[in-house]
Every structure is written in structure tokens, then in C-alpha cells.
Amino acid sequence: MTALLTLNNVSKSFTRGGILSRHRIEAVKNVSFTIENNRPEIFAIIGESGSGKTTLARMILGMQEVSGGSLTLEGNRVGGRTRKERLAFMAKVQPIFQNPFEAFNPLKKIDYYLLLTAMRFGGAVDIAEAEAAADVALRQVGLSLSEIRGRFPHEMSGGQLQRVAIARALVSKPRLIIADEPVSMVDASLRMAIVNLFGELRDKLGLSIIYITHDLATAYYIADRLIIMQKGEVVEAGAAREVLSDPQHPYSRQLRDAVLSPQVTGSLSIQ
Template identity: 40%
Template sequence: MSQPLLDIRNATKVYQVGGGIGSKKKEVVALQNFNLTIADRPATITTIAGESGSGKTTLANLVLGFTHLSSGQIVFQGKDIGEMTHKEIMDYRQNVQAVFQDPFGVYNPFYRVEHVFDLVIKNFKLHKNDSEARDRIEAGLNAVGLRGEDILRKYPHQLSGGQRQRIMMARAYLIKPKLIVADEPVSMVDASLRAAILDVMLKLRDEENISFLYITHDLSTAYQVGDQIYILYQGSIAERGPTTSVIDKPHHPYVQLLVDSVPQPDPDDKWDKDIELPDEEVMRAADAKGCRFYPRCPKGWEHCLTAAPPLYKVAENHHEASCYLYEPKAVSR
């Protein structure tokens, strides 16, 4: 096998919080011993899912280089991004592009839409002459299902959220990256318009060989477009594997609860039982040594507190869950 496109090894990120006068600094582990591999080819959509505070945005920021690892490595095409030279970093930024959650905040309201594209072309020196630049922009807009001239002359406020988000995809596409980090790209767009953006992702994957790191809390869109899925719980992987396999048959108790809680669009299939959340303090005070889901887990036993559970194989195709229930040598309870 050729070298992977992106290889994250034992990534750990610890934030220091507090430390004002009279208070002690506290450490918050946002990501713990995280491993992820995205193959070079074929291009895939890898979903990172989890609730707020699970570390999914921290992961995006790490991959995009906005923040640095406390320990571990992020290796892109064989090079550790922590040890890149200036030129390599510029290359990396061209190869790894981002699409963010808020399609309103990323535009400067004073400029027309074309400004977004002009800047990209200038900064990455993509064009030989003006007409070639035009053609590239046109091709980029066509790839996301928009038509050129009239949209380029508009101001951001004249576009809908869905259109703005597609323009961001077109911008990322223009640079011909290998990987697009999409952090909640559809969560602020109307449900009925999400399909158009997800469709662009599929098209870029299949036709242009661009891989995606799709970060979301919405399992249903991940189910529709994702290839691999990683479900995080408080900074660690709870379960990972092929998306359909994980969502059709979740193994980790947290993932089971998560999948079960997604409201089904069927009035005859209602939530069958009331669930209770344990007190916030209990949840946060989870013993860092053992399984972090222990305080909420209906199946937990003392064994769970000895050490964080590693990933155990639960099904074919690298479907793994980090739960002692799946420890191979049958542990008697």
C-alpha cells in the first residue's frame, strides 16, 4: 500500500484553562491518543461525529494547523506537519483546504463574491493570465452547480446560506486540494437545502479525487454520504468503522444511545423510553484513568475504571469499539 494521505498518530491535545489570580490552572484533555488514517486513493469522506466538547473541532483545528499538538504526530503524505519548512507549509495549505460552519461570517460584506476567488488565485498564483483565471473560476462554480457571471457580481448578503456554502466549496475546489476539512458545513443551512452541498461533496470525491474530513454532529447526513466514521466521546474514539456498519449496528453503549436518540422522521416510530442524563458534575468528573463513559453507562462494571478501554474488533472491515464488553477473552461479569 502506498503511503496514506493523512495519518494522525497518537494525537493528544491538552488545553490549560483558568490560572487567574488565586485560581489554579486546570488541564482539559480535548483529544486523547487519537489515531486516524485517510488513504491516498480512492478519495473518501471520513466523518468525525460526536457531541459538543467531544474534541471534533479541536481535531479540525489541529489538522488545519490553527493549534498545535501536545503530543503525537500529524503526518501528511509522509511529512510531519510540525516539522515542515516554510515552503512545505505553503504546499500543505494548498493541499488542505477548509469549509467552515458559518456561511455568513466568512465573507467580507464590503466585497463582491468574485473577491473571494481573486484572492485565492492571487495568493496561490494559480493563473497565467486573466482569461485563464476566469475559466478556472467558471469551472469551479460549475462544479458546485452555480452559474458564473451573475453570481460573481453579487454581494454576500444577496445570496442564500446554501449558495454561500457552495461558493466556499467552489473556492476550495479551485485550489485543487487533496483534502477538504469541512467543519459542520451544513448545520446552518436549511434541511431542504443541505442535499445540494452534500451532493457537491460526493461529486468532488468521485470526479476530482478530493478526500473530506467531514466534521458533524448530525448522523443522518453522515450516513447518506460518509465512507468511514469515527465517533468521539470526550476526546477518545468510542467507535469507528464503515459508516453503514457503525450506524446500522452500533456496539459501544454511547453510540447505541446516540443512534437511538436521533429523532426518526416517522410518526409511528417514536422514542420508546424516557432517558435521563446524569448530573453534569458526575459526567465531567469522569475518571481520566478509566472509561470516560462509565458514569453514564448502563453496562459499566469495575473493570471499566482500571484503564481506558482500547479499540476491540466488533465486526468486519475494521469496525472497532472501545468498550470492554468486546474484549476477546470472555470476561465473566
């Protein structure tokens, strides 16, 4: 089996302060995991804010340099060195962000983003090909180009717009999608539809998805494997359902116990 994405002792530290008060902040410390090429999966990264999960995602996306260890995609350094390598890399790894309303420019029509992605990363040479590629991607998320053509982000609901964001990521036929809290801004009635969509993409398109979240219940529901991070370090890793059913590390246990289950267990279930 060849590895799609390999992280080997990846670390990231930031330096803060001036000459006298300089100190280093270790945002990510020695994280290692591998995602296999021919076994698509949903890999969840769980942790509270400040645990380094977004920094890790930014490094995988090549948006931030690694300060220690190695991070490779199909054997090549993440991010690439030349512009050509970089574009090829970006076609393979695509992001989905937390708030779709912030991810799209409110002054541009949303089909513009899809067509631009198709031209730049999808190999489309003219508008007709780009439109075809955009339509294929939109159909994979349950929309179509004719529905969204000419519309601005504010004309869509959060759930619809997040679907468009996912379609945009699919246009370049990526191997890996990094989804940073993709459902936390989506309405409750639409949230599960988006989560189920991730499962469908994995099963039908063979995509691997790195699902970054602090919501343990959806991670339990959809993820295959997960890591739990605390202060930049991985404290527990393994098959999602096993880990969440029986967490071993004290922090994972604390995290799991803090999840408020939607079940009424008596009027004083929190003390």
C-alpha cells in the same frame, strides 16, 4: 498504498487558569486514523459539542499545534515550517465552515475570494488565469463566474453561498477538504443538494473529505467511514453504515437512539 493523511496518537491539551488554579483540559486524546491517497472517501467525525471534533479539525488544518503524537500529510508535518511550505500545505488542505455568512466578509464581493485563492494557492499568474480557475471551480458546484461576479454575500441564499464556499475550497485543487458542520446552517430544502455534492466531488475529482457533523442521518447517507468521539476520545470507528446500523459502544448506542427519525411511530415516541 501511500497515506494522504496520517494521525498517530494525536493529542491536544489546553492549560487553563492562573498559577494556583492551573489545570489541563484534554481536548483530544490519542486519536489515530489514516486516509489513503488513492482511495478517496468521505470520512465523518461525529460527536456532541465539546467532544473535540473541531479541535481535531483545526489541528489537521495546521491552525493549532499538536501537543502529542504525530500528524502528517503525505509524510510531511502538517502546517509546514517555512512560508513556502505553509502555502503548499494550504493548497492541499482546504476548509469549509459551518456558516457561510460568517465565512465571507460582508463588505467584499465574493468573486474577490475566489480570485485571491486562485492567485495565492492555485498558481494563477494573472487575473485572466485566476478567473478561468475560479470559473472551473464554480462549474464543479453548479454555478458559474458570470452568475456571481460582483455580488455581495447578502445577495445570495445560504445554500448558494455554501456552494461558493465549496468552490473557493476547490480553486487550489486540494487533496483534502475539511468540512466543519457544512450543512447545519443550510435550509432543509437545499441541504441534501449540498450533501450530494460532496459525494460527486469524491467520485469525480477523487477528493477526500473530512465531514464533521453531529447529524447521524446525513453521515449514514454519505460517509464511507466514521469515527465517533466522546470527550476527546474515539469511542468507535469503522465503516459508516456498519457502525450506525449496529453500534457497539454504549455512547454510540445512546447517540443513535437519540436521533429522532422522521417517522411517526405513534403519538408518544418520546417519553
